[in-house]
Amino acid sequence: SEVHLQSLLENIFPRECLQFGYHPDPGASEHVEAAVKISERWLAIDSKAHVDKFLEFKKAGGRKEKTAFLNAIKSSIEDISSKYIRPDRGTHDFAFLFVPAESLWLEITEFATGEDAGPDLFSYARTKKVILVSPQTLYPYLRLVMVAMAGKQLQDKAQELHLSLQGLLTRFQEVREAVDKASKQMGNAKANLDEARQSLSDFEASLVRGVSLAASLPA
Secondary structure, eight states, X not given: OHHHXXXXXXXXXXXXXXXXXXXXXXXXXXXXXXXXXXXXXXXXXXXOOOHHHHHHHHHHOOHHHHHHHHHXXXXXXXXXXXXXXXXXXXXXXXXXXXXXXXXXXXXXHHOOOTTTTSSOHHHHHHHTTEEEEOTTTHXXXXXXXXXXXXXXXXXXXXXXXXXXXXXXXHHHHHHHHHHHHHHHHHHHHHHHHHHHHXXXXXXXXXXXXXXXXXXXXXX
16 A cells, blocks of 8 residues: 555656655654655655455444454544644645555445444544545545645735735835935925025115215215
8 A cells, every 4th residue: 555655646746745654743753654745745645455454344244343443443543634634744634544445445445333433434534634635535635735825825925915015015105205204304304494584585685775864974
């Protein structure tokens, strides 16, 4: 199943976007089979089949064997959810559980666990942010994730652009207020200067009249 998963992923993604034997915590002893880098975060993909328990269930057909198989799948879902969904460590907030055989995946999707193991496996997996995929559904799900992430990036870019434009508008308003203030101050200064010039002219005229009057007086 690991070889199958690796082959499928290598046919879809460039090698630099893949990690095999991945764990978000360096030095951990356990690893998922693969991780895909999408929008700067890693999407963990673990491959689990539990074929032995499934064959026991198909052979015996008993409730005990069915419960053992379903609980094995649930345990894998819980492991992936608790160990490999680590947004704080650069992962997406969901992960994939790869079921390597289409027939087995179809069997799992038809299981309603009922009283044996809680809700159906797909519903249970969703509560743990784990998506069950098969060889046929792996690429469509990955494509859906890539489109969704691209849309989110566009939304983030639009929000970033909006904030930048808002910042520029605020700065423009500040500069305009400063220019208006300076213009007003210049207007006031011009009015004061014109008033001073008028006073000076009036004083000059008075002075000229005074000099003329003094010159006309007898010595």
